[in-house]
Amino acid sequence: MDAAQAPRIGRVFALIDGNSFYCSCERAFAPALNGRPVIVLSNNDGCAVARTPEAKALGIAMGAPFFKIRDLCRKNQVAVFSSNYTLYGDMSSRMNEIYHQFAPEVEVYSIDESFLDITGLGGGSYVAYGQQLRQTVRTWTGIPTCVGIGPTKTLAKLANRTAKNHAELNGVCDFSDLATREKYLPATSVGELWGIGGASAAKLKAIGVETVGQLRALDPKRGRQLLTVVGERTIHELNGIACLALETLPVGRKGIAVTRSFGRPVTSLVEMQQAVAAYATRAAEKLRRHGLCAVQGVVFMHTNAFNGDKWSHTSKAVEFLEPTDDTQELVAAATRAAATAWREGYRYAKAGIMLTELVPLTMAQTSLLATIDRAQRDRLNQALDAINLRFGRHTLVPAAAGLKQAWSTKFERKSPCFTTRWKELPKVAA
DNA sequence: TCTGGGGTCCTAGGACCC
């Protein structure tokens, strides 16, 4: 481990996250939904990916396919939304702005979770500080949160989970406090731990380790044998030895993927090429936003794995003579690859492009054989990005992506972009 | 006939996360 990355000792971390985050974003602009069950669906309105406690109480599982719970939702007046990532992303950045007022260092871990270094803050009571943070977020954004506190990130994460599961904690749990830790931690089941999924929990159970208290007492070397270095680190972190540092700098992306299910089966190559062109367009935007170029990737397509359709999964690699972030070049390569991977006579349900080898723009080597005028392409792409930023993502699109896009992913229950589009600002009557 | 040892790189697959 690098000295620069080595965790500093004696830190206190807080993990704050939004409760049923996507649902809470929807409720923030529809207060009538408070107290009512709400769920948010995945892309293509496929399955439930966020549920309020009222929805969980109805038995709606994480990942439940919507068509299987549609009747249940109707009977119980569940408010059902398509994903509105523009809204959730904007709410997320508002929350992180608040976190920066409460802590000098913030790691944005996911769209709804951030780690804060709160060492020495709060004037002696971390619980009070956590409550103050929650109240501020609630007042300024409308999003309810929970806060977990601990001397390692694993303990902070577990404290956060504990705060969610025990109403008497009122949303804040501090595992830097030994009494609190010993009250809640030992009996917690290992499956609740960050980094312990179903497979690892089964391996632990096989050697008689089912609770966090038991895992904590396991020899770290044994943990490594069983669960690789991840298991070893978890044991150390449970014992208060920090192995994971706060990661406040953006890390270099290793890959960029744009993959989507279709709103209805695609059975013609023309439509498949349109879809892949649209995904390549989006991938090029992502590359430019991160200052990266692609060297190679893969285009894939497959049929529905669930419904008994004839199965086909094909892919075709794409390679570039020199690293590129150019929309036209990516679209051309992707549509060519799609034609190669295409098999006639199948009902395709999904396709995508994955760029697997990336280099920073500044390190991109140019080829002597290249025939493209880079400077001209760069100006064109900059203009494209500027126009789409100002007037909305799909204002200017490559013709290859098609204009009708009858295959496009379903979002039939999407709420407005309340905070990011002038036309969709919420209206208030007084 | 006897046939070493140590290193790197790459890839596929598993597991996990939100």
Next chain:
DNA sequence: TCTGGGGTCCTAGGACCC
């Protein structure tokens, strides 16, 4: 009829090199 998308990290094993 209808079942998401986008990531990361780790390990084992093979290819290859000297």
